[in-house]
Amino acid sequence: MDTELHAVVERVRAAAADATPLCIRGGGTKDFYGEAPHGELLDMRALGGITSYEPSELVVTVRAGTPLAELEAVLAEKGQCLPFEPPRFGDGGTVGGMVAAGLSGPARASVGAVRDYVLGATLVNGRAEVLSFGGQVMKNVAGYDVSRVLAGSLGTLGVIAEVSLKVLPVPPAEATLEFACGQADALRLLNEWGGRPLPLNASCWVEHEGVGVLYLRLRGAVAAVEAACAHLGGERKDNARAAADWQSLRDQQLPWFATGEGTNALWRLSVPQTAPVVALDGAAPLIEWHGGQRWYKAAPEQAARIREIAREAGGHATLFRWAGTNPPGANTSGANMAGKVQRFDALSAPVERIHRALMREFDPHGLFNRGRLLAPA
Structure with a gap:
């Protein structure tokens, strides 16, 4: 065991002996996400570095404290990428934080989520044991797929020490089309196009x-992208300018996210792509993922109504963060809301039992990011 990993294990061992909760953190760029973290800081940035990269095998193994920007730069040199476009929300984000948050960018509906690219992981559990799950190829993933359960766990199951990720080549062609249309027409078009053999991304x-404006990004073979552009019409955007806009969307830096500063929270509604227009008071939403992810700005006090509307549409709602008021890394806990509102929608009783059982199994002493996902039982 190397020095950096040994230091993490000993820190967890001491915390278990003293019953001291730990707040696992990489770059802190997603501290705003989920309930407020508690505990002594366990800084993971020393546990960094790419331990294995086989471009021909499309797999990379990376330590959790490795800066996400560093990994993406290394992949780009080989013409490869993380297709799910993990949001960064600022400088300093790490690979471990990317997996723990489980957040994906604009291409998620077409290429899959973070968990779909996690092949294996090394974890330090609440007993200070170093556990390895999965492997470096898909066929090694058998039984209960713990490595993928870590995606979106927000550190509640243990300290992610290392992950193996599937990567993909950068598509040879890309184009962005612009269409002027209202929200209902945009959803109708997206549903219609989704049933056709188009390189939607x-x-x-x-x-x-x-x-209202609908932007559509196409990626794939040159012939497929050019044929889709000719078939769909719309106004084709300059690739360089469009790439900057998609990057801004990925990191929530578009002007839409900054409006309503100081008055509203940012809500994420996850609904079926075929769901009709979901009407809320105030400004129109921003819609991604071919209709499956819809962002709204509304006061936290509207939580009950927002979540009821999301359930009626077949989905759920998350109080993601305050829109435009908190810099990356800031902690927006319920203490500075007008009334305490749970960040995540309530789970069904069976699902909540599974969540709590997993947490007890991996973290019997309740050390890690306590309360980040679920309120204390």
């Missing part, structure tokens, strides 16, 4: 000064 509908 990402979409975004947003209003500019009261005018």
Whole structure:
């Protein structure tokens, strides 16, 4: 065991002996996400580095404290990428934080989520044991797939020390098309196009000064992208400018996310792509994932109504963060809301039992990021 990993294990061992909760953190760029973390800081940034990269095998093994920007730069040199476009929300984000948060970017609906690319993981559990799950190829993933359960766990199951990830080549061609249309028409078009053999990769509908605009990104073989552009029409955007806009969407830096500063929270509604227009008071939403992810700005006090509307549409709602008021790494706990509102929607009783059972098994002493996902039982 190397020095950096040994230091993490000993820190967990001491915390278990003293019953001291730990707050696992990499770059802190996603501290705003989920309930407020508690405990002594366990900084993971010393546990960094790419331990194995086989471009021909499309797999990379990375330590949790490795900066996400560093990994993406190494992949780019070989013409490869993380296709799910993990949001960064600022400088300093780490690979461990990427997996723990489980958040994906604009291409998620077409290429899959973070968990779909996690092949294996090394974890330090609440007993200070170093456990390895999965492997470096898909066929090694058998039985209960713990490595993928870590995606979105927000550190509640243990300290992610290392992960093996599937990567993909950068597509040879890309194009972004723009269409002027209202929200209902955009959803109809996206559903219609989704049933055709088109190289759809990402979409975004947003209003500019009261005018609705749908952006559609195509990626794939040159012939497929060019044929789709000719078939779909719309206004083709300059690739360089469009790439900057998609990057801004990925990191929530578009102007839409900054409006309503100081007055509203940012809500994420996850609904079926075929769900109709979901009407909420106030400004029109920003819609991604071909209709499956819809962002709204509304006061936290509207939580009950928002979540009821999301359930009626067949989905759920998350109080993601305050829109435009908190810099990356800031902690927006319920203490500075007008009334305490749970960040995540309530789970069904069977699912909650599974969550709590997993947490007890991996973290019997309740050391890690306590309360980040679920309120204390």
